[in-house]
Amino acid sequence: MIAIIDYKAGNLTSVVKALTYLNAPEITVTQDPGLVRKAAKIVLPGVGHFQATRLLEDLGLTEAVRESVARGTWFLGVCVGLQWLFAGSTEAPATAGLGHFPGACEHFPAQYEDADLKSPHVGWNSLEDIRSDSKLLRGIARGGFVYYTHSWRAPLVKATAAVTNYGGPFTAAVEQDNVMGVQFHPEKSAAVGLQVLKNFIEL
Amino acid sequence: MLTKRIIACLDVRDGRVVKGIQFVDIIDAGDPAELAHRHAASGADEIVLLDITATHEGRGTLLDTVKRTAAALFVPFTVGGGIRSAEDAAAVFNAGADKVSINSSAIARPELIGEIGASFGAQAVIVAIDARRAEHSSDPVGDAEVYVSGGRKPTGLRVIDWAREAEQRGAGEILLTSMNTDGMRAGFDCELTARVSVAVQIPVIASGGAGSAAHFAQVFSHDEHGGKADAALAASIFHFGVTDSRELKAELQRAGISVRLPC
Numbered sequence: 001m002i003a004i005i006d007y008k009a010g011n012l013t014s015v016v017k018a019l020t021y022l023n024a025p026e027i028t029v030t031q032d033p034g035l036v037r038k039a040a041k042i043v044l045p046g047v048g049h050f051q052a053t054r055l056l057e058d059l060g061l062t063e064a065v066r067e068s069v070a071r072g073t074w075f076l077g078v079c080v081g082l083q084w085l086f087a088g089s090t091e092a093p094a095t096a097g098l099g100h101f102p103g104a105c106e107h108f109p110a111q112y113e114d115a116d117l118k119s120p121h122v123g124w125n126s127l128e129d130i131r132s133d134s135k136l137l138r139g140i141a142r143g144g145f146v147y148y149t150h151s152w153r154a155p156l157v158k159a160t161a162a163v164t165n166y167g168g169p170f171t172a173a174v175e176q177d178n179v180m181g182v183q184f185h186p187e188k189s190a191a192v193g194l195q196v197l198k199n200f201i202e203l
Numbered sequence: 204m205l206t207k208r209i210i211a212c213l214d215v216r217d218g219r220v221v222k223g224i225q226f227v228d229i230i231d232a233g234d235p236a237e238l239a240h241r242h243a244a245s246g247a248d249e250i251v252l253l254d255i256t257a258t259h260e261g262r263g264t265l266l267d268t269v270k271r272t273a274a275a276l277f278v279p280f281t282v283g284g285g286i287r288s289a290e291d292a293a294a295v296f297n298a299g300a301d302k303v304s305i306n307s308s309a310i311a312r313p314e315l316i317g318e319i320g321a322s323f324g325a326q327a328v329i330v331a332i333d334a335r336r337a338e339h340s341s342d343p344v345g346d347a348e349v350y351v352s353g354g355r356k357p358t359g360l361r362v363i364d365w366a367r368e369a370e371q372r373g374a375g376e377i378l379l380t381s382m383n384t385d386g387m388r389a390g391f392d393c394e395l396t397a398r399v400s401v402a403v404q405i406p407v408i409a410s411g412g413a414g415s416a417a418h419f420a421q422v423f424s425h426d427e428h429g430g431k432a433d434a435a436l437a438a439s440i441f442h443f444g445v446t447d448s449r450e451l452k453a454e455l456q457r458a459g460i461s462v463r464l465p466c
Contacts, residue, residue: 120406122326122433145463149326
């Protein structure tokens with residue numbers, strides 16, 4: 001069973017729709033830590049404010065995810081779901097992330113290389129430096145385009161599996177064994193995005 | 204590198220596309236779901252469905268249309284027209300839209316921008332602005348005025364002021380249509396687009412006036428006469444000698460504009 005965690009942050013319709021389109025077996029949208037513990041795979045979508053992830057702690061979902069990933073359950077965080085894997089975010093300093101990866105997510109700089117940098121970063125940007133051993137990004141060519149919409153970004157870490165450049169490089173995808181995340185929206189990224197989701201389903 | 208977006212727009216009435224599309228050798232009007240997929244397959248970066256149904260009964264048809272269109276569409280999908288409340292927006296999101304576009308209703312009640320954003324995120328709210336240059340002003344572009352009701356009613360609001368307010372209230376993007384250039388096919392209103400684009404941090408989508416691939420290149424340009432737009436709406440690019448978004452993008456790439464290619 002694939003558990004899609006519903007923590008009332010934005011619209012889950014698109015993620016569910018894409019996984020259904022790809023014939024993912026047994027999709028369950030849930031807030032129940034018990035179901036999350038039983039899932040073979042967990043997806044944490046999310047658009048919106050990092051603050052919204054506080055509900056994960058309040059509902060006991062943080063602990064459920066921590067236990068599950070420690071046992072080897074496959075995990076995919078999307079957008080804010082990726083950011084939550086880090087220690088936290090300057091968007092909501094009082095709200096802790098899972099802390100699976102070190103460092104905090106930060107806002108795009110207002111300027112980069114002496115030019116103004118707009119944020120949010122909205123639109124199609126390319127994946128670079130794709131790690132050849134990435135299971136999640138298998139079959140994705142360097143330069144493949146994916147759709148972004150965000151103002152905060154995750155730092156580069158050892159587990160970074162691909163970067164995108166906007167005001168310098170940031171973590172586009174992260175992957176360490178069973179724990180994965182993407183800053184972009186695979187459910188809105190045409191063929192490249194569907195390939196990423198397919199890779200996750202087939203793990 | 205972040206690319207410039209080509210957004211295909213479908214005007215829909217009572218569940219049928221009524222204009223804005225003319226594939227070579229294919230009839231104008233058609234099924235929105237089918238045409239949206241055709242656009243996505245031929246390289247459009249996003250799809251906008253603009254409902255121009257005037258009747259209450261038509262709303263049910265719209266939700267059905269949105270649902271069918273969204274079912275297998277895996278690029279961002281925006282729905283506009285007749286969204287007057289957060290409940291209207293929620294119904295459209297639940298039917299599968301990723302963003303909503305609001306225009307007159309945001310002017311009538313600016314709080315609506317924040318209300319929709321609170322539930323679905325700022326990225327999901329596009330504020331559409333219909334603009335007309337202030338002919339008698341010493342700064343006709345800077346003083347360009349916001350119009351509503353399909354461009355018939357002036358509001359007294361300056362476009363730049365309203366764009367800034369919309370941003371402050373939590374809009375994720377601005378869709379700017381210049382009534383001076385709309386339908387003329389003589390190019391986008393680059394001067395106005397550039398003024399709005401530098402006035403706000405959020406992306407600006409240019410609309411109105413495209414007649415050739417060169418016009419798109421100009422509205423995307425950051426040169427002195429460029430429009431500095433982040434995206435452009437292509438309501439009927441297929442009238443202008445390019446067969447689809449992919450071909451338009453290839454021309455833009457040759458002009459030095461970064462676009463999503465291959466796609």
